[in-house]
Amino acid sequence: MASISFRNVTRRFGNTIAVNNVSFDIADNEFFCFFGPPLSGKSTILKMILGLEMPDSGEILIGGKPVNALSPAERNVAMVFQNLALFPHMTAEQNVRFPLVERKVPEDKIRARVAAVSEKLHIGHLLHKPPAQLSGGERQRVAIARALVRDPAAYLMDDPISALDARLREETRVELKRIQRELGHTLVYVTHDQEEAMSIADRMAIMENGHIRQTGKPSEIYDHPESQYVARLLGSPAINLLALNNGSAGAGTIDLGGLAVPAGASGIGIRPEDLKAEPWTSGKAGTPAKVFEVEPLGGYTVVTLTAGEEKLRALMRGHPDIRVDTDVALSCDPRRIHFFKPDGLALAPVQSGQ
Known part of the structure; x- marks a missing residue:
């Protein structure tokens, strides 16, 4: 469990500024959402938290400690990618247990963690199947289970349920909120779906062209937008x-x-x-x-x-x-x-x- 902070962070790709002098604080055990249109900088922020992208300037802190110089493994955060990235040659169970196997966790602890997470996500009956035999929603839950099976400082999720149909998205976001509350871990979530962002987040940040335009509780931002841009984006x-x-x-x-x-x-x-x-x-x-x-x-x-x-x-x-x-x-x-x-x-x- 950990807080996450950015201090005047900028990330460039050639002449394009993807994240422009951004600062924010995410509290320990908070469900925080970055919301905005495509190419607004949301996913780049997640990748910098994880360590897949390095800032050109500014400081990133996890648990109050600077992590700019740390590798992704040393930062101890788990991520669910938009494309899920399940291993097709493995069963669902092998996918879920993979992070623990790589860290050489004892087998008895692996079995206990996989069983606990599988129960939370209702996938116990699917563990013997490969991803190709699972529905989109089932694959989604397996990908989430693979992140949850660890005990990281924070969970990062990059638009993880956008490929699901409307009814399944509703069910999954309710489950995510419940799981985050039960686990008591920080969860940072990226989405371009306003309904999704407003329904699950404790607080959210509205993004535009690499800038954060407003941060607050979803209801506060909706009732008191600080600009026409924010007012148009929500509702x-x-x-x-x-x-x-x-x-x-x-x-x-x-x-x-x-x-x-x-x-x-x-x-x-x-x-x-x-x-x-x-x-x-x-x-x-x-x-x-x-x-x-x-x-x-x-x-x-x-x-x-x-x-x-x-x-x-x-x-x-x-x-x-x-x-x-x-x-x-x-x-x-x-x-x-x-x-x-x-x-x-x-x-x-x-x-x-x-």
Whole structure:
């Protein structure tokens, strides 16, 4: 078990800066997730923690001790790669026990560790099979078991369940969270799936072009994004972003109801779940809009609306009685509006009476 820290770490590949002056601290026994689009630097950070990549500058610490000069074996961290990297000529059991065999762990301890990990991951009945005879989800669990069978300082996982189908991903991420909690080890996880990142992480870091744009608990980042980039990256459907013009959004698309706009604000963001659309009636409060499309998705419905020249999306519970080409009234809770400066960074709203 160990904490992990980066101090002003930079990694270049030729003229490309993959990780740019990054600093962060991951606490002991924390489930920490790096989230961002492809080529944002997530996997390079994992490889530097493991020791497969060396930083051009800066310091990496594991358990409070610098490890820049240590080999991957000396760092004592276990990694699950995106392609799983199982040995095809070995059975599942041989794959799981391989790290312990290489370290010349006594046979009785190997059997005990393999049995314990196999029980946790429900793969005991699969141990006699080679990887070719396993499903994608079964191979995934074997790869995770091979990492868990060790007793490393930390576990690293590079987008390990992206190849699984949606239902199996849901089941596996629940298992990962449970296992990490039971083992009490630090787990560093990389993914480009926002739902995955928000559901499993204790804390997460949002990556863009080698930079960390925001770090915090998933719910805190979602409710208080520090930039338009972060606001857009989290949330499905994506946040509605509109330009401000004399205190109104999108040249009057949505009336902000007298809400005080902070100085320097040039745009607003409204989460689809915070945007209300109700059938239009004479005298109805709200901004008039027209329903462009309705997408029923079971427990909720996504409604695309046109207001002025803008298209907005609202997320509504159940099956609202709203049809295409009908008129609706748009409204939102002013306290749920996000304000942004011209450079895309967030501004705090001005409170009433100030």
